[in-house]
Amino acid sequence: xxxxxxxxxxxxxxxxxxxxxxxxxxxxxxxxxxxxxxxxxxxxxxxxxxxxxxxxxxxxxxxxxxxxxxxxxxxxxxxxxxxxxxxxxxxxxxxxxxxxxxxxxxxxxxx
Amino acid sequence: xxxxxxxxxxxxxxxxxxxxxxxxxxxxxxxxxxxxxxxxxxxxxxxxxxxxxxxxxxxxxxxxxxxxxxxxxxxxxxxxxxxxxxxxxxxxxxxxxxxxxxxxxxxxxxxxx
Numbered sequence: 001x002x003x004x005x006x007x008x009x010x011x012x013x014x015x016x017x018x019x020x021x022x023x024x025x026x027x028x029x030x031x032x033x034x035x036x037x038x039x040x041x042x043x044x045x046x047x048x049x050x051x052x053x054x055x056x057x058x059x060x061x062x063x064x065x066x067x068x069x070x071x072x073x074x075x076x077x078x079x080x081x082x083x084x085x086x087x088x089x090x091x092x093x094x095x096x097x098x099x100x101x102x103x104x105x106x107x108x109x110x111x
Numbered sequence: 112x113x114x115x116x117x118x119x120x121x122x123x124x125x126x127x128x129x130x131x132x133x134x135x136x137x138x139x140x141x142x143x144x145x146x147x148x149x150x151x152x153x154x155x156x157x158x159x160x161x162x163x164x165x166x167x168x169x170x171x172x173x174x175x176x177x178x179x180x181x182x183x184x185x186x187x188x189x190x191x192x193x194x195x196x197x198x199x200x201x202x203x204x205x206x207x208x209x210x211x212x213x214x215x216x217x218x219x220x221x222x223x224x
Contacts, residue, residue, distance in 0.1 A: 097213070099213065102153075
């Protein structure tokens, strides 16, 4: 099975907060990332967090990391229609540069 | 600073043919990784190059190969194409491993008929 898991779909109203969740299984993960993919496009790096951190905030984005439960979340405040996309979480292990991705969460923002 | 560029953006091939995809990393970046994205398997790591050397390889058959040039540009080659090779092939670059943030290009959409 996948090492990184995400729910498939999330629908929110414009202006609400969105929370996208991710679980990973490898405790040796060193870096955890969130990427955004719009239709027909590549992956856009949104933010990342080191495994020794609990939280990181970057403008409308807040990343929370619970190492005990191996749970990562991305909160988007004041969600806009332009945030509609697929969001991927990913991890790298130890000294590697190989990204292991979750299956992606499709975020739909309704006006 | 220009982002990661990939050429061509779209490609149509037939079974049995071979294909070469190209990736130019962000200026100053020396590490290039390749990923395959399909609806069924999601995003999967193909290989990673740094200073013209392959550092890591994913679980793909030998038909998939790559190389990196002295200017850090990278190419990947798929020989004897199969229908299942139809995918979006994404290239990512970073300054240097390990664990440096990777930035992705727009991808090459390969369709095998």
